[in-house]
Amino acid sequence: MREHRVNPVDAIWLNMDRPQNLMVIECVLFLEGPVDRERLHRVIQRRLVDAYPVFSRRPTTPRHRWSRARWQDVPDLDVAAHIREARLPAPGDSAALQEYVAGFFGTPLPRDRPLWEIHLVEGLAEGTAIYVRLHHALADGIALTQVLLSLTDAAADADVDAADEGGARHHGVGELIQVARRVVPEVPGLVRPSRVRAGVVAAIRTALSGLGVVRKLLLTRNPESSLAGAAGERKRAVWSDPVDLQLVKDIARASDATVNDVLVSALAGSLERYQLSHEGRTRDIPTMIPVNLRPAHVPLPRELGNRFTLVLLLLPSGLTDATERLAETKRRMDEIKRSPEPVITFALILGIGRLGRRLSRLLVTFFAGKASGVTTNVPGPREHRYLAGTRITSLLGWVPGSADQALGTCIFTYAGTVRVGFKTDSRVIPDPERVLDAFHAEIEELSRDLVASAR
The missing domain is CATH 3.30.559.30 (Nonribosomal peptide synthetase, condensation domain)
Known part of the structure; x- marks a missing residue:
């Protein structure tokens, strides 16, 4: 399998996981109704995995203390393996979703596969939630939010295979x-x-x-x-x-x-x-x-x-x-x-x-x-944007x-x-x-x- 050297700046975050603070970017998307699973899988495959190669690479352990980590290609990545499904207990309110999300804040992403996962959370009193976990080594939070918004569309019936340019307008204190x-x-x-x-x-x-x-x-x-x-x-x-x-x-x-x-x-x-x-x-x-x-x-x-x-x-x-x-x-x-x-x-x-x-x-x-x-x-x-319709x-x-x-x-x-x-x-x-x-x-x-x- 092909390997790629990890960028020195990305390597900082790859090596900074600690039990008290993991280098994982956490996102929650609130949706007003159920999600078409098949369509969601296609969107993730086309606009995430196919569009950005790092989502189909896993980190390797450096051979020596002084050597840099590498990304290793994972051929034929199974998108479904990175999508969890969960259902909240009644009444499915914000407190229940907050408890579910916080329960993973201390859980490391497995290092034997690409460093991301998506949770499809149902059982909410108001719609559905998508909970996304992405390792900081993949990219900074600004870029990853833009990536997530690239999965969305301006209309419910948009073509899954057509990219939509409705990403986030990210600004910090200054460019x-x-x-x-x-x-x-x-x-x-x-x-x-x-x-x-x-x-x-x-x-x-x-x-x-x-x-x-x-x-x-x-x-x-x-x-x-x-x-x-x-x-x-x-x-x-x-x-x-x-x-x-x-x-x-x-x-x-x-x-x-x-x-x-x-x-x-x-x-x-x-x-x-x-x-x-x-x-x-x-x-x-x-x-x-x-x-x-x-x-x-x-x-x-x-x-x-x-x-x-x-x-x-x-x-x-x-x-x-x-x-x-x-x-x-x-x-x-x-x-x-x-x-x-x-x-x-x-x-x-x-x-x-x-x-x-x-x-x-x-x-x-x-x-x-x-x-x-x-x-x-x-x-x-x-x-408003739409995810998988x-x-x-x-x-x-x-x-x-x-x-x-x-x-x-x-x-x-x-x-x-x-x-x-x-x-x-x-x-x-x-x-x-x-x-x-x-x-x-x-x-x-x-x-x-x-x-x-x-x-």
């Missing part, structure tokens, strides 16, 4: 190319004295900003709080009902902020409220945010792989109200957008990937220990945490709604419902402030 253009001055015209002076000033500012980023990456610590601790193997999952996206847009417009600013601010407020209820005091909680490095207009490569970076955001706390917290969140987000942090962290990831398994683990653990977890905000399709009502997905990270947050906008989901470590955060309730309370406070300012 690398946009950051690079701010960091590196344009070459034409630099010989003019005024351009020379401007170039020197820009270079000095960039250097100073870079030093600040390095200092931030080295010195930031995840503070002792009710959101930090030694993670265990058991996890929990909770998620909200869909929230009207227009409300979030109205808050953003009135605050001269973005939708992302509002949702991340609501997360900051929820963690402040959670800390107050447990400790009576608050601290800024650091979280990692993935940044997409692929140009939005370029199709995904068939080989996929990881092409992203991470930035570190301190979620503000200790402020007087939700409006002030939103303003501070926007300020911090804007500061990251103007900085070379995505460029520096991307270079750091590339370097770590070439240092060997043992040293890579140590460095990833070191940097992971600086944050409570990972926060993703995915702007999905504006219109059944309409998708909403989606969620979590990227994995590392080391002892205990809090994963997913915010997913889709078809005029937004949904938030939390993946928490049961030992550190045994009551994620309180985080979720606090998130809703923060949105409600921002909404009241909006109404009050309109008067």
Whole structure:
């Protein structure tokens, strides 16, 4: 069987599975009715396995400590072997589905076959759920969400064999190319004295900003709080009902902020409220945010792989109200957008990937220990999509945490709604419902402030 060397960056995630945090990306698709199994199998075969070769490859064990892992082709892959079927017990509510999903958060994907599986979960009071597990070594969460959305169609009766271009519009804090253009001055015209002076000033500012980023990456610590601790193997999952996206847009417009600013601010407020209820005091909680490095207009490569970076955001706390917290969140987000942090962290990831398994683990653990977890905000399709002929009502997905990270947050906008989901470590955060309730309370406070300012 043919073998292919694992990309150094992909190898980081292939080797980072730990009992307390597996490198598995978890996604849940909510559908309004039953799914045609035969059609689902055909969609997965055509648009997943045939389209992206890594889904028909399994990892091999390196022959030597210093050698790199390889992908090995699995000929005649049986798609059905990667699809589980399950039925929830009555009443088939959200709590039952959350318990089912969380029950697999600590289960490794078998290494003797390609690193993915799909669960068709029936017995829900409202429709069907598709639960997808994909190893981070296949690709980053941004790319894999686009891959999953490539399985969907704009209409129920779409041709299974015809690809549909309705994938996710993924944006992080900023595209690398946009950051690079701010960091590196344009070459034409630099010989003019005024351009020379401007170039020197820009270079000095960039250097100073870079030093600040390095200092931030080295010195930031995840503070002792009710959101930090030694993670265990058991996890929990909770998620909200869909929230009207227009409300979030109205808050953003009135605050001269973005939708992302509002949702991340609501997360900051929820963690402040959670800390107050447990400790009576608050601290800024650091979280990692993935940044997409692929140009939005370029199709995904068939080989996929990881092409992203991470930035570190301190979620503000200790402020007087939700409006002030939103303003501070926007300020911090804007500061990251103007900085070379995505460029520096991307270079750091590339370097770590070439240092060997043992040293890579140590460095990833070191940097992971600086944050409570990972926060993703995915702007999905504006219109409803269909999977194997059944309409998708909403989606969620979590990227994995590392080391002892205990809090994963997913915010997913889709078809005029937004949904938030939390993946928490049961030992550190045994009551994620309180985080979720606090998130809703923060949105409600921002909404009241909006109404009050309109008067």
